[in-house]
Amino acid sequence: MSSKEKKKGALQEKLQLLRSVTHSHAVNKTSIIVDASKYIMELKQKVDARSQDVVEDSSVTMQVTVETLEKGFLVNVLSEKSWPGLLVSILEAFEDLGLEVLDANVSCSDTFRLEAVGGENQAESVDAQMVRQAVLQAIKKCTEE
Known part of the structure; x- marks a missing residue:
């Protein structure tokens, strides 16, 4: 297996992990990343809301x-x-x-x-x-x- 194929396999593995963590149903790379970005923003909003409730x-x-x-x-x-x-x-x-x-x-x-x-x-x-x-x-x- 060539170095290029190993890198591609590792990238696919990481994208699948990202997809599962963010509960994304997307198939292509761009959509997975967009879903992950939205997920991160939602988490940030939740953290901000909770941190403002109690100091x-x-x-x-x-x-x-x-x-x-x-x-x-x-x-x-x-x-x-x-x-x-x-x-x-x-x-x-x-x-x-x-x-x-x-x-x-x-x-x-x-x-x-x-x-x-x-x-x-x-x-x-x-x-x-x-x-x-x-x-x-x-x-x-x-x-x-």
């Missing part, structure tokens, strides 16, 4: 909930641990969204707890999901530093 540092879990109120949002953040600058980071996220803090209760000693009511300065351009994502990003930024 973890070792075994510490943050819980973030956002409820829509008549004029603004009720934001609750609860963690077993507090980080320096976490409150500032979250408040900066509020500011970036154009939310004004109308009322807040905060505890940042050993644990971190924030209950804040934010009112919109901008007319209906922010929804609860946007607020939640901004708060999660602020937490992630602060906990990674």
Whole structure:
């Protein structure tokens, strides 16, 4: 068997493996690769969605909930641990969204707890999901530093 035939056989073997891993029913090389690319994108979206649901540092879990109120949002953040600058980071996220803090209760000693009511300065351009994502990003930024 020539070197060229061995390479072709190895490529076919790898394509079949890729086809089985991605659950592709494609037959030609291009379609298998396109299916694999789509599969990878789906996995990436799933990972991104899950990583935004919970921010973890070792075994510490943050819980973030956002409820829509008549004029603004009720934001609750609860963690077993507090980080320096976490409150500032979250408040900066509020500011970036154009939310004004109308009322807040905060505890940042050993644990971190924030209950804040934010009112919109901008007319209906922010929804609860946007607020939640901004708060999660602020937490992630602060906990990674």
